Amino acid sequence: QVQLMESGGGLVKPGGSLRLSCTTSQFTFSDYFMSWLRQAPGKGLEWISYISRGGNTIHYADSVEGRFIISRDNAKNSLYLQMDSLRAEDTAVYYCARVKSGAYYFDFWGLGTLVTVSS
């Protein structure tokens, strides 16, 4: 069974930084594009970034461009999100998700990790 597990969330002050991790198992991580998405409390889903299999193609939503950096370590089957200059509006549950082969849909998701940006 494909598994993804996020970690690294928590409470951070505005302007602060956090690094999220997503550890995966039960599939060949290096064969898949991966993505980060988020969901603000009581709100809908927002895609924020994706990274290609080798990490050479990366795309961000405008809302996080220049502040967040996605990366991956295929040897560790892990995905990361470095979040800098955090704002209150970044408060959300952050999900990592596997991108379905051949199509930018998300076929497996982790359970999410909560990031709260507050003073």
Place this chain on the structure above:
Amino acid sequence: ETVLTQSPVTLSLSPGERATLSCRASQSVRNYLAWYQQRPGQAPRLLIYDASNRATGIPARFSGSGSGTDFTLTITSLEPEDFAVYYCQQRSDWPLTFGGGTKVEI
């Protein structure tokens, strides 16, 4: 940016009834649309991709249709576990966007 508008916002039905959910795109997304189910406290689950293809393990009571700007998710006979929030998502252009969701409640 392609805006996806879902309707209704809330759908109140009983187990065994048919649910019809709508997703309208602000511009054509061809057939590049997916549907997800999110139960309370859980991660979203992919139900339908490319408008009408069921994802692995999804029961046949879930079906999708449409192309261009108008799409429908149909649940033929609601089971208790189907009461959840449903989101559509397009992959036709960047950024990838989601609809605001439809809550199917008892």
